[in-house]
Amino acid sequence: MLNTGTGRRTLEAICIPIAALLFSLVLFGVFCSLAGANPFAVYAAIYKAAFGSWFSFQNTLLRAAPLMLTSLCTALPARLGLVIIGNEGALVMGGIGAILVGLSSINQAPAIVTQFAMAIAAMTFGGLWIAAVGALRHYRAVNETISSLLMNYIAIAFLNQLVEGVMRDPTSLNKPSSYPIPDADRLGMIPFMPRVHYGLVYGIIACVIAYFLIQRTTFGFAARTAGGNVKAARIAGLPVGKLTMAICFLAGSCAGLAGMVEIAAVHGRANESLNANYGYAGILVAFVARHNPIAASIVAILLGGILASGSILQRQLNLPDATVYVFQGLVFLVVLYSESLYGRLKIFKEPEPSLPTGSTAQGV
Amino acid sequence: MAAEAIGWWGVPLAIIGGTLRGSAPFLFVSLGECLTEKSGKINLGLEGTLLMGAMSAYGVSYLTQGTVGSAIAPWLGVLVAGIAGLGMGFIHAWLSQQPKVNDVAVGIAMIIFGSGLAFYLGKPFIQPSAPNLPAIGLADWSSMPQVRQAFQVNLLFVIGIAIAPLMSWFFKTTRWGLFIRAVGDSPEAALAMGISIRKVRMLCIMAGSFLAGIGGAYLSLYYPGSWSERISSGQGLMAVALVIFARWNPIQCLWASFLFGGAQAIAPALQAIGIDGGYYLFNASPYILTLLIMIFTCSPKRTITGAPGALGATN
Numbered sequence: 001m002l003n004t005g006t007g008r009r010t011l012e013a014i015c016i017p018i019a020a021l022l023f024s025l026v027l028f029g030v031f032c033s034l035a036g037a038n039p040f041a042v043y044a045a046i047y048k049a050a051f052g053s054w055f056s057f058q059n060t061l062l063r064a065a066p067l068m069l070t071s072l073c074t075a076l077p078a079r080l081g082l083v084i085i086g087n088e089g090a091l092v093m094g095g096i097g098a099i100l101v102g103l104s105s106i107n108q109a110p111a112i113v114t115q116f117a118m119a120i121a122a123m124t125f126g127g128l129w130i131a132a133v134g135a136l137r138h139y140r141a142v143n144e145t146i147s148s149l150l151m152n153y154i155a156i157a158f159l160n161q162l163v164e165g166v167m168r169d170p171t172s173l174n175k176p177s178s179y180p181i182p183d184a185d186r187l188g189m190i191p192f193m194p195r196v197h198y199g200l201v202y203g204i205i206a207c208v209i210a211y212f213l214i215q216r217t218t219f220g221f222a223a224r225t226a227g228g229n230v231k232a233a234r235i236a237g238l239p240v241g242k243l244t245m246a247i248c249f250l251a252g253s254c255a256g257l258a259g260m261v262e263i264a265a266v267h268g269r270a271n272e273s274l275n276a277n278y279g280y281a282g283i284l285v286a287f288v289a290r291h292n293p294i295a296a297s298i299v300a301i302l303l304g305g306i307l308a309s310g311s312i313l314q315r316q317l318n319l320p321d322a323t324v325y326v327f328q329g330l331v332f333l334v335v336l337y338s339e340s341l342y343g344r345l346k347i348f349k350e351p352e353p354s355l356p357t358g359s360t361a362q363g364v
Numbered sequence: 365m366a367a368e369a370i371g372w373w374g375v376p377l378a379i380i381g382g383t384l385r386g387s388a389p390f391l392f393v394s395l396g397e398c399l400t401e402k403s404g405k406i407n408l409g410l411e412g413t414l415l416m417g418a419m420s421a422y423g424v425s426y427l428t429q430g431t432v433g434s435a436i437a438p439w440l441g442v443l444v445a446g447i448a449g450l451g452m453g454f455i456h457a458w459l460s461q462q463p464k465v466n467d468v469a470v471g472i473a474m475i476i477f478g479s480g481l482a483f484y485l486g487k488p489f490i491q492p493s494a495p496n497l498p499a500i501g502l503a504d505w506s507s508m509p510q511v512r513q514a515f516q517v518n519l520l521f522v523i524g525i526a527i528a529p530l531m532s533w534f535f536k537t538t539r540w541g542l543f544i545r546a547v548g549d550s551p552e553a554a555l556a557m558g559i560s561i562r563k564v565r566m567l568c569i570m571a572g573s574f575l576a577g578i579g580g581a582y583l584s585l586y587y588p589g590s591w592s593e594r595i596s597s598g599q600g601l602m603a604v605a606l607v608i609f610a611r612w613n614p615i616q617c618l619w620a621s622f623l624f625g626g627a628q629a630i631a632p633a634l635q636a637i638g639i640d641g642g643y644y645l646f647n648a649s650p651y652i653l654t655l656l657i658m659i660f661t662c663s664p665k666r667t668i669t670g671a672p673g674a675l676g677a678t679n
Contacts, residue, residue: 035484083468141664142655145408145468146605150651153598157648164644283472322483329477333459336470340462 012348017288017295020338021302024331031326037317049312050305057305058195063278064297064304065196066091068203069258070282071289071296072210073130076251077144078291079214080244081227086133086148087255088279089155090126094256096159097125098263099167099270102181114185119202119260126256127249129155134248138241156275163271177271187265199261203297206254210293213250223247255279281307284328288335303328374510375633381514382629383622385587388521389414389596390621392579393603394610395527396449396572398617401607402535403568404548404674405460408471410576411600412478413452417445417580419486422591426494434495441494442520442581449577452478453570460569461562466678475601489591497586518586520578527575531614544568548672576600598651605654609661611670627653 029039050060073087101121107114133151136142160176167178187197214220226233226240233240258278267273285303289295310324343349393410400407407413425441432440456474460467500522503515535541546554547564554561579599584591602624610616631646661668 083466083472085472136659139664140659141662142658143605143608143662145472146601147655147658149601150598150605150655153651154648154655157644157651161642161644165641280476284476287469287473320484320487322480322487325476325480326484327480329473329480332473332476333455333470336465336473337459337462339466340464342464 008348012342012345013290015348016338016341016345017290017335020335021288021331024327024334027330027334028327031330032319032323035319035323037319042313042317042319045312045316046306046309049309055195056308058193059308060301060305061193061196061200062304063307064300065199065203066258066261066278067282067285067300067304067307068207068297069199069254069261070278071285071300072206072293073126073251073255073279074283074286075289075291075293075296076210076214076247076254077130077134078286079220079227080223080247081230082134082137082244082248083145084130084133084148084248084251085145085280085283086130086151086252087282088275088277089148089152090129090252090255091259091262091279092152092155092159092274093129094122094126094253094259095263095270095274096155096162096259097121097123097256098260099178099181102185102264103167103179107182107185111185115187115264118185118264119257122256122260122263123253124256126259127251127253130252130255131245131249133252134244138244152279156272159270159274160272167270169269172269172271175271175273177269180269181264183268185264186268187261197261197265199258199265202257202261203300206257207293207297210250210254214293219243219246255282258282277307281328284332287332372637374637377510377514378633378636379626379629381516382633383626384515384517384521385625386628387621387625388518388524388582388586389579389599390603390606390624391521391524391528391618392582393576393600394606394617394621395524395531395614396575396579397604397607398572398610398612398614399531399544399575400569400572401612401675402548402672403544403565404551404672404677405457405565405569406467406471406604406676407453407456407460407474407569407572408468408601408604409452409456409474409478410471410573410604411596411598412475412482413449413573413576414580414583414596414600415479415482416448416452417577418584418595419482419489419580419591420448420577421445421581422494422584423486423489425496425585426489426492429495435498437495438497438585441585442497442578445577445581446574447577449573449575449580450570452577453573454566456573457566457569461565464678483593486591486593490593493590494585496589497582499586518582520582520586525618528614528618535614545672548674551674551677576603579603602650602654605658608668608671609654609657611668612672613670624650624653 032039032042049056051057070087070091073090074084077084098118098121101118106117133144133148136147137144163178164176168176169179190196190198222238223243226238226243230240262274263270281303285296285299289299310321313319313323314321393414397410421441424444425438428440429437456470459465460470497518499516499518501512501516503511506512535545543559543564546557547559547561551561583595606620610620627650630649631643634646635643
């Protein structure tokens with residue numbers, strides 16, 4: 001039952017992130033005017049490039065799809081109290097898994113079978129990659145943030161080694177790439193959205209499943225309990241090790257699926273374009289969404305729009321492409337600061353209960 | 365001719381040379397992180413600080429060469445890199461000490477913010493060449509140019525080597541060192557001693573970032589000696605892991621930095637003599653080494669000896 005107390009809580013959880021985003025937009029405006037650009041022209045350009053027309057909004061959705069998937073790689077383990085930032089590495093490993101299957105003889109099968117096999121391979125590769133981080137955390141107490149970030153570099157080196165070596169298509173001269181997957185096996189476009197591929201559907205489905213898994217199942221409840229207090233979870237007999245590995249596997253498999261989507265829908269082959277910063281932007285999405293998968297899908301669309309506006313800022317306003325990273329950094333810092341505001345602002349405080357504490361559930 | 369004359373000996377020589385050239389960024393960042401973590405906070409964002417330091421040092425060296433001459437300009441760059449580090453450190457210190465704010469997350473944000481800002485401001489400095497820091501030849505008596513080249517060091521590196529024992533002495537014997545250890549090990553005890561935890565941590569994080577900024581200046585002004593967006597390949601991050609391996613001991617940070625500098629030199633050394641089969645994998649060797657070291661030094665059963673007691677605690 002909703003009472004005014006939880007209503008205010010929900011309002012707080014919605015208002016503070018929005019206020020943080022608006023405040024970082026203001027800070028970004030200050031930054032732009034220091035850099036000599038008119039901040040209002042910048043806002044207008046971002047809005048136009050991201051949401052201005054059906055065409056550009058489709059472009060935004062196109063970028064939001066991998067962000068939804070990679071953000072889960074941080075958001076799911078966060079419920080267990082782990083800060084995992086191996087999104088980029090898991091995405092790359094997923095891409096490697098997808099291309100290995102896509103180039104194997106399985107591509108003689110109908111496209112739907114091949115795509116399914118590619119997705120499974122990508123999820124397995126990405127999942128095992130992050131599960132390894134979880135295992136190191138649980139069995140060796142290795143700091144998961146540092147190990148997952150190191151594994152990003154290792155995954156990228158592995159990809160470069162493959163596309164420069166055994167997998168290299170000799171016709172790719174300037175940009176070493178693998179052989180392309182057959183056109184028939186590439187992911188198609190969503191009906192009525194001629195520019196958006198099915199990766200968006202994957203992303204939304206993954207976010208919804210993740211939400212129900214965490215909020216509505218015993219498995220999710222166990223994970224949240226262990227995230228809240230590991231000692232209490234151990235005393236309650238929860239298998240913390242298995243939970244860690246399972247959550248990390250699921251997290252990695254989402255990011256891995258993003259790698260498959262990038263290969264099967266966007267690039268058609270594996271090369272260094274695979275690490276297009278979706279992994280790092282995914283971390284930001286997860287933090288802005290406060291690790292809530294449904295919120296992550298909405299934040300991914302917002303942030304996807306900002307990413308989509310990068311090239312317009314460069315062309316129209318002569319701002320370097322790094323401007324978008326500065327903006328991402330500002331958003332991240334402001335959002336982290338906003339964490340300290342929860343429970344401190346008067347308007348969101350629950351009214352002092354006039355009844356005995358036992359009956360607060362009935363509301364005021 | 366001479367290059368062929370030393371043949372396979374070129375590999376260990378190149379690794380020694382690479383160690384002498386490439387260890388300094390690890391050294392500065394790990395000493396900075398050591399100081400930060402001694403006060404009980406983690407700063408994962410030193411990668412961003414390193415990039416800001418590299419960019420500002422190069423930019424200042426390039427812009428001031430006309431007015432102060434090309435001998436002083438790079439040293440001015442080093443100073444400004446340190447100041448840029450102080451600024452980044454201030455943001456981290458202030459933000460990570462707010463209630464409910466996780467210092468690891470702030471570090472990730474600072475990596476994104478610092479690298480974004482460095483790439484943004486550094487755009488105009490990618491093409492031009494700035495005066496670099498001079499090298500000191502330790503083996504100028506040798507007749508072989510490879511040997512002379514391998515044994516060149518930089519004054520900044522020597523300063524870094526001197527800071528390590530100095531910091532160790534500082535922690536062990538001085539009053540301020542005791543304050544920092546108290547804040548990092550047992551904030552309650554520090555409070556009872558009348559020390560301001562907030563101020564000590566603020567100063568430690570800022571001083572640590574100052575050192576990391578100087579590490580960045582070394583990258584852009586000495587080795588590799590130019591500014592590009594790929595100048596740092598995770599050294600700032602590896603140095604954070606290195607502090608765990610060094611058990612929060614500045615002297616051991618020194619040895620660990622040598623190890624990492626050497627590991628980094630393996631791929632180019634092998635490539636120089638014609639082995640480039642696994643170039644990218646060898647290039648990843650510092651990361652793999654860091655990961656292996658963490659796997660072997662960490663244990664779930666006990667906390668690592670030397671770890672500051674309050675490290676990783678929430679505000």
